[in-house]
Amino acid sequence: MSSTDSTPARGAEHRTVSRVMAILEVIIASEPEGLRLGELSDAIGAPKSSIHGYARGLVTTGYLREHEGRYLQGPAVSTLLAIGGQQVPVGYHHALEQLSKACDETAILSILVGNSAIIVDLVEPTQTIRASPPMHQRNPLWPVSYGKCFLAFMEPRRRDAYLRRITDDPAERDRIAEELVTVHDTRIGYNRGERNPDLFGVASPILLQGKEVTMAIGLAGPAARMDAQLDRISKSVLDAAERLSTAGVRE
Missing domain, CATH: 1.10.10.10 (Winged helix-like DNA-binding domain superfamily/Winged helix DNA-binding domain)
Known part of the structure; x- marks a missing residue:
């Protein structure tokens, strides 16, 4: 040519x-x-x-x-800035430090970007064997724990469109939708080895008044260790999310 x-x-x-x-x-x-x-x-x-x-x-x-x-x-603009060195608000990072110290697992802050979830900050524990997820990469919303939180609070038409894209099976979509109702009501999302059988994840949405849910905080770690203390971990994650929801965004 x-x-x-x-x-x-x-x-x-x-x-x-x-x-x-x-x-x-x-x-x-x-x-x-x-x-x-x-x-x-x-x-x-x-x-x-x-x-x-x-x-x-x-x-x-x-x-x-x-x-x-x-x-x-949209949040993807802020994600680009974060990759370039802009940090998340200090209050959020401090919450991750407290959560990781309390449970000795990897604490994660994730944001909703389009139809993906991106980890923008994390604090790793003292444990030698631990979860070390990559930051600033797009992850599917399903079946990760923080992605389930975003789906549970998403506008229904948008959520239904996403579910149709990930599965053609109506029964499977109904099963997912039923789980998301539980996530919405309890404000806790679980990933019990659904993406990686060796890892568990627990997350809770950060609910800022008058705004759509675009942030979630959680913990990830080896499946056996997380499962053994799942109730305590769930309460710690939920408490951390509630504190951030009440405090709002702080620099």
């Missing part, structure tokens, strides 16, 4: 990148109110039909979030 033949394709790619970046910049500048689709279209100077597709893709990947018809900055 000649350079002349490839120029239109490269131009289209550049326009796509430019438009996506323009959407992100305009939305971030509009915080905390965000923008409706029509307002975003006017700000970018592009048709709503074109902007809508890009915006939906950015919501799915977590770079934007949609709330009551308005587009706002």
